[in-house]
Amino acid sequence: MHAVEVKKLNKTFGKTVILNDIDLEMEAGGFTVLLGPSGCGKSTLLRLIAGLEDVTAGQVVIGDKDVTLADPKDRDIAMVFQSYALFPHMTVGENIGFGMKINKKPKEQIEKRVQEVADLLQIGHLLDRTPAQLSGGQRQRVAIGRALMREPKVFLFDEPLSNLDAKLRAEMRLELKKLHHKLDSTIVYVTHDQIEAMTLATKIILLNKGIPQQIGTPYEIYNQPKNVFVAKFVGSPQINLLKGQLQQEGDAWGVLINDIWVPVGDYIFTEKPTPGRKVLLGIRPEHVSQSPLNSNYELELSVSAFEMTGSETLAELDMHGQPLRAKLDANLDIANGNNVALHLNLQNVSLFCSATEERI
Structure with missing residues (x-):
């Protein structure tokens, strides 16, 4: 009722x-x-x-x-x-x-x-x-x-x-x-x-x-x-939206972000994916961390800026010209320009059409 x-x-x-x-x-x-x-x-x-x-x-x-x-x-x-x-x-x-x-x-x-x-x-x-x-x-x-x-x-x-x-x-x-x-x-x-x-x-x-x-x-x-x-x-810090294009490697789909191919694994598309389509890959900062637990992707990026909040360190990293926000360990000893090994949990990513900004 x-x-x-x-x-x-x-x-x-x-x-x-x-x-x-x-x-x-x-x-x-x-x-x-x-x-x-x-x-x-x-x-x-x-x-x-x-x-x-x-x-x-x-x-x-x-x-x-x-x-x-x-x-x-x-x-x-x-x-x-x-x-x-x-x-x-x-x-x-x-x-x-x-x-x-x-x-x-x-x-x-x-x-x-x-x-x-x-x-x-x-x-x-x-x-x-x-x-x-x-x-x-x-x-x-x-x-x-x-x-x-x-x-x-x-x-x-x-x-x-x-x-x-x-x-x-x-x-x-x-x-x-x-x-x-x-x-x-x-x-x-x-x-x-x-x-x-x-x-x-x-x-x-x-x-x-x-x-x-x-x-x-x-x-x-x-x-x-x-x-x-x-x-x-919804979400703080705000979700990362990385510009790229859909690309298929074998049976797997992913997003090519500059020269980095990020697989999207079991992502459920709302419409049939097409190679070369321009998209935004959404990944929340809490899914970018130093922990390998529940992670299925690893890369190393340079720190652009960071904030110590007490319970965690909020960092912005340079992903080949695009900012990537991450939630890192509270006691991490870093400085701008440092390289940090990151683990991405890609189980809850979102994909949006660059033109319409609607989920695909």
């Missing part, structure tokens, strides 16, 4: 097209992440689902109900915003219970439900404090708690962690994952942070300029990108 569907959805502001004929399905019980760069249309899509923006054309369906023209309050959704949107003059308990209070629920029922939600989010000891007395992470828990009070069909999160520092973001990611598991709830979550998307999502919808570029699991998005945009957007 699909918790949310959008059908032929369009949104324009004046002559500017934000979303163009979008068809998407978000499963009940899933954690669907709308991922993409700033201005790609992901927050607009979320606001259309929530009813905070008017649809130009198309349909929004929640459950089995067409809610395209329905008010936000009639969509059985709860939304958590980036800015927390807490009432500063109310306590944590009053903020969490506000929705039930305006719906004139009995005081005892409100207090019981507030305590249940606060305990679930580990903020039960903060109920008498005001937002000004809370940390950023605690304020975000209060905002989530207020959404949980409604027990809706769908939770909508609009970049809820972007105002937190790196440590708090990591902690809140884990808490959100636990919360989703406990509640078995349906979540649609907007972010531009690929780490949030990869760690939280059961399904990622990667958008660019209002168009879905790829829809899939985190594994599929990362290891089987459909085009160059997807390959470059």
Whole structure:
């Protein structure tokens, strides 16, 4: 069953097209992440689902109900915003219970439900404090708690962690994952942070300029990108894209990069390969290392630049005029110009057409 569907959805502001004929399905019980760069249309899509923006054309369906023209309050959704949107003059308990209070629920029922939600989010000891007395992470828990009070069909999160520092973001990611598991709830979550998307999502919808570029699991998005945009957007350091041309040696296919022939082994082509076709060979930096384990190709290259990060050394090497980024040992003693023996794991490479930038 699909918790949310959008059908032929369009949104324009004046002559500017934000979303163009979008068809998407978000499963009940899933954690669907709308991922993409700033201005790609992901927050607009979320606001259309929530009813905070008017649809130009198309349909929004929640459950089995067409809610395209329905008010936000009639969509059985709860939304958590980036800015927390807490009432500063109310306590944590009053903020969490506000929705039930305006719906004139009995005081005892409100207090019981507030305590249940606060305990679930580990903020039960903060109920008498005001937002000004809370940390950023605690304020975000209060905002989530207020959404949980409604027990809706769908939770909508609009970049809820972007105002937190790196440590708090990591902690809140884990808490959100636990919360989703406990509640078995349906979540649609907007972010531009690929780490949030990869760690939280059961399904990622990667958008660019209002168009879905790829829809899939985190594994599929990362290891089987459909085009160059997807390959470059996900992963840090960014994927290596080496220019070359397809060449066959016996029964084996590979990519000729200048005078280096790199075999692609068991790579599954999406279309019949042809010799001489200009391609981009995608290989992620973590698959270029000093370790021979799981490696099926070795070469020696010169170091152009490097960074010590503590846990590893990020290096850029010269592959006959093309840069090749690698993740090397943390305690490696190197300098610019040094030659380093490298091992390439070619099991998860990607091949893209140079002209269309689509996976082949």
